[in-house]
Amino acid sequence: MLTSFRRLSKSKVGTAIIATFFVLILIGFAMSDIRNFGSGDIGFGLSSSTIAKVGDQRISDRELNDAVQRRLQQERQQNPDADYNTVARDFDRILAALIDQNALIAFASKHGFPLSKRLVDAEIAQIPETRGFNGQFSEQAYQGFLSRQRLTDRQVRQLITGGLIQRLLLGPVAVNPRVSVGMATPYASMLLEAREGEAAIIPIDMFKAGLNPTDPDLQRYYAANRARYVIPEQRVVRFARIGSEQVANVAASDQEIAAYYNSNQATYGAKQTRVLSQVVVPDQNAANAIAARAKGGASLSAAAAPAGANAAVSALGPQTREAYASVAGNNVAAAVFGAASGAVVGPLKSDFGWVVVKVDAIKTEGGKSLEQAKSEIAAKVTADKRKQAIEAIVDRLQNAVDDGSNFSEAAAQSKLEVITTPAVIANGTSRADPAYRLPPDLAPALKGAFEMAPNDPPEIVSLGEDKGYALVAPGDVTSAAPAPLASIRDKVLADWTEAEAATRARAAANAIAAKASKGTPLGKAAEETRAGLPAVRPLAARRIQIATSNEPVPPPMQALFSLEQGKSRMVADQKSRVFFVVKVNKVVPGNALLQPGLISRMQNELREALSNDYATQFLAAIRADAEVRRNESAIVAAKQRLTASGS
Numbered sequence: 243m244l245t246s247f248r249r250l251s252k253s254k255v256g257t258a259i260i261a262t263f264f265v266l267i268l269i270g271f272a273m274s275d276i277r278n279f280g281s282g283d284i285g286f287g288l289s290s291s292t293i294a295k296v297g298d299q300r301i302s303d304r305e306l307n308d309a310v311q312r313r314l315q316q317e318r319q320q321n322p323d324a325d326y327n328t329v330a331r332d333f334d335r336i337l338a339a340l341i342d343q344n345a346l347i348a349f350a351s352k353h354g355f356p357l358s359k360r361l362v363d364a365e366i367a368q369i370p371e372t373r374g375f376n377g378q379f380s381e382q383a384y385q386g387f388l389s390r391q392r393l394t395d396r397q398v399r400q401l402i403t404g405g406l407i408q409r410l411l412l413g414p415v416a417v418n419p420r421v422s423v424g425m426a427t428p429y430a431s432m433l434l435e436a437r438e439g440e441a442a443i444i445p446i447d448m449f450k451a452g453l454n455p456t457d458p459d460l461q462r463y464y465a466a467n468r469a470r471y472v473i474p475e476q477r478v479v480r481f482a483r484i485g486s487e488q489v490a491n492v493a494a495s496d497q498e499i500a501a502y503y504n505s506n507q508a509t510y511g512a513k514q515t516r517v518l519s520q521v522v523v524p525d526q527n528a529a530n531a532i533a534a535r536a537k538g539g540a541s542l543s544a545a546a547a548p549a550g551a552n553a554a555v556s557a558l559g560p561q562t563r564e565a566y567a568s569v570a571g572n573n574v575a576a577a578v579f580g581a582a583s584g585a586v587v588g589p590l591k592s593d594f595g596w597v598v599v600k601v602d603a604i605k606t607e608g609g610k611s612l613e614q615a616k617s618e619i620a621a622k623v624t625a626d627k628r629k630q631a632i633e634a635i636v637d638r639l640q641n642a643v644d645d646g647s648n649f650s651e652a653a654a655q656s657k658l659e660v661i662t663t664p665a666v667i668a669n670g671t672s673r674a675d676p677a678y679r680l681p682p683d684l685a686p687a688l689k690g691a692f693e694m695a696p697n698d699p700p701e702i703v704s705l706g707e708d709k710g711y712a713l714v715a716p717g718d719v720t721s722a723a724p725a726p727l728a729s730i731r732d733k734v735l736a737d738w739t740e741a742e743a744a745t746r747a748r749a750a751a752n753a754i755a756a757k758a759s760k761g762t763p764l765g766k767a768a769e770e771t772r773a774g775l776p777a778v779r780p781l782a783a784r785r786i787q788i789a790t791s792n793e794p795v796p797p798p799m800q801a802l803f804s805l806e807q808g809k810s811r812m813v814a815d816q817k818s819r820v821f822f823v824v825k826v827n828k829v830v831p832g833n834a835l836l837q838p839g840l841i842s843r844m845q846n847e848l849r850e851a852l853s854n855d856y857a858t859q860f861l862a863a864i865r866a867d868a869e870v871r872r873n874e875s876a877i878v879a880a881k882q883r884l885t886a887s888g889s
Contacts, residue, residue: 293337293880295871296344297352301337306880309336326884333881342861343404345868350407352867357403365402415860419852421845427834430844433786434832441798442754442768443776444821449746453739461727463738468724471734473673476665478717479691480649481684482658484639484702485710489631494623502619503612510619512609515560516579517602520570521546522554522595529589529596536586542600554595560605570597636702636711649700649715658713665720668692687712744819751812751821758810764825781824784832786840798822 294301313332317324350356366372367379371387374380388395455463464471494502503510519542523529528549535545546553558566567575574590578599581587588598635656642652653660663680664672670680670688680688687703691714694701700715727734750771757767765778781802788795788803797813801824805811810825834841 291876292873293876294341294873296341297348297868299344299348301340301344303876303880306337306340309340310884330881330884333884337877341870341872342865343408345861345865345870346407346411347404348868349864350411355407355411357406361406362399362402365406366398411864412857412860416853416857419849419856421848421852423841423845426841426844426848429848430834430837430841431832433784433789433840433844434834434837435785436830436832437781437783437785437802437826438828438830439781439802439824439826440764440778441781441825442751442758442764442778442823444747444751444754444768444773444823445776446740446743446747446819446821448773448775449743449750450739453742455735455738455742460731460734460738463741464724464727464734467737470737471724471730472722473720473725474667475692475722476667476673476720477691478665478719479663479688480715480717481661481663481687482649482653482656482713483661483705483710484632484635484656484658484713485705486628486632488635488656488658489628492624492628492631494620494627498623498627499616499619500612502623503615510610510612510615513562513607514579515562515605515607516566517560517605518558518566518578518599519543519602520556520558520597520599521549522556522592522597523549523552524595525552526589526591526596528552529598533586533589533598536598536600542586542598545598557602574599632710639702639713643699643702649713652700653713662717665718683709684712687714690714691716740819747821748812748814751823754823755810755812758823758825759808764810764823768823798824802826 291303292300293303293306310326310329310333313329313336314324314326317329321328366384369387371390372379372384374383388398393401521529521532521542523532523546532542532545532549532553535548536542543555546555563575563579566578570578570592574592574597577587577590578601581601583601583604586598586600589596590599591597639652639656642655647655650660661684663670664675664678666672666678666680666688668688670685672678683705686705690701690703694714694716696716696719698715700713703712703714705712750773754764754767754771757770758764762770768775768778781798783799783802785803788799797815801811801813801822805824805826807826807829810823813822813824814820815822834844
């Protein structure tokens with residue numbers, strides 16, 4: 243609420259409570275950017291590599307560059323396309339933060355305010371990324387954190403030192419300032435202030451009548467506004483697709499289908515399981531006797547009974563060959579799965595003794611015959627062959643280009659159909675042919691065509707997964723330039739008319755405002771323009787309604803609460819293409835004593851503003867104490883390099 247109140251309070255009284263949030267911004271930057279505290283001896287003058295000097299500490303060009311780089315990394319987390327131009331607007335704030343942070347550290351050092359290593363260590367241990375799996379500080383985790391953040395241990399300690407000094411010096415200064423009822427009451431009363439006024443409406447469209455420019459008028463307007471009519475660079479682009487059309491006759495043969503089927507039995511073959519029972523004994527002679535009795539018709543458990551406790555009998559149930567081999571070994575599994583149903587196999591030597599196995603049953607599930615799987619395999623093999631065929635065409639094209647063939651020659655060698663666009667801009671639309679639409683799948687190739695120099699050799703561009711490729715080359719290139727006046731005369735005429743009408747409307751609005759401020763009733767002043775303007779509309783509101791609104795405040799209402807009683811002002815609403823003249827007829831002061839709750843709320847909001855103000859003033863005093871010296875030539879050079887880096 244107070245923020246909106248400040249935005250609207252442009253009167254002499256209102257400006258008294260405007261405060262800045264600079265300290266909060268400063269702390270955000272400084273926590274990221276402070277480094278190189280106490281680095282080396284400094285000469286009396288400022289070298290070209292020194293941006294500023296704070297007491298005995300210097301801020302180097304490299305230090306500032308590192309700070310800007312970290313700011314860019316932060317910006318790219320939200321906007322991957324950000325470059326140095328994107329963060330150039332923050333240059334002065336980053337430098338100010340570095341200066342203020344060094345001033346704080348210098349002040350703490352000068353006045354005996356040391357920070358112990360244990361205190362800094364404790365802060366490092368609180369960083370979540372420095373903790374191991376047990377939740378405690380881990381040197382290995384800390385080193386990983388340093389690597390990911392591209393920081394050294396020394397830099398981290400400097401960052402933390404700066405943050406602690408800010409917290410310990412600025413915190414007590416700004417904490418819980420006292421705002422008396424007497425201080426808050428006038429501002430709370432201002433929120434209850436009621437105002438009445440009126441607004442004259444001056445639509446731009448009403449001043450277009452009779453505007454008939456001459457050719458020189460249009461030429462002068464066109465010359466003064468050429469930048470508005472610049473046509474982006476246009477290119478005629480040639481494409482040659484390399485895709486399914488070129489390999490439509492490629493198909494899988496019966497031999498290839500059969501070969502694929504045979505080599506992928508894990509997918510298409512039947513799944514066999516066997517129900518097994520077995521006896522394991524440590525002695526080969528005992529195993530021979532058990533096998534003989536089982537093969538003679540005895541059940542496996544009966545055959546193993548004479549061996550007593552030395553025989554381990556088990557019914558294994560259904561087993562795949564792989565599962566059984568993992569237990570009994572490959573040799574045993576091969577013999578068992580090669581036997582017929584009901585057969586007794588063994589004895590066989592395994593890792594855990596001599597084994598006699600009976601195949602109780604064989605079950606076969608699933609699987610497809612070659613005929614059943616043929617259509618599925620044919621589609622898969624055909625797709626693979628066509629992909630390989632496309633890649634082969636691409637290889638031939640690339641070889642031809644590498645050997646010096648131009649676009650037409652390379653396309654002709656591979657018998658590719660050529661598509662030539664009309665002159666298009668980078669988004670694929672054409673001024674010469676408004677109905678033209680670039681095929682959407684060629685958009686990646688169009689992007690490549692606009693990145694190439696006009697004389698570059700053709701390039702092969704991927705159109706995306708499973709969409710093939712395109713050979714691309716630019717043809718005629720028309721550089722960006724203002725459109726000829728003759729081709730856009732209607733638009734220039736409309737723009738000239740709009741601008742002239744706006745000039746007329748603004749002049750009429752200023753004239754109405756001047757008369758109204760001298761005592762002429764607003765309605766009468768509007769009538770004297772003889773422009774047939776709409777009737778004057780009344781305005782009325784309380785300031786608190788405007789301050790607490792969640793919607794943008796209309797320009798007339800802003801003016802109503804920024805003028806003195808009896809005064810008038812012209813305000814523009816460009817979005818609605820209209821001017822307003824607002825006059826304040828009556829101001830009714832508010833009385834917050836009737837609403838003590840509002841006074842309490844105002845105390846809380848003023849307390850926040852005072853906190854920032856106290857911290858800002860204390861920081862200004864620290865800067866003065868630290869004797870800050872700026873190297874303006876080095877600062878200008880650094881800013882210029884920053885802008886150049888983003889170009």
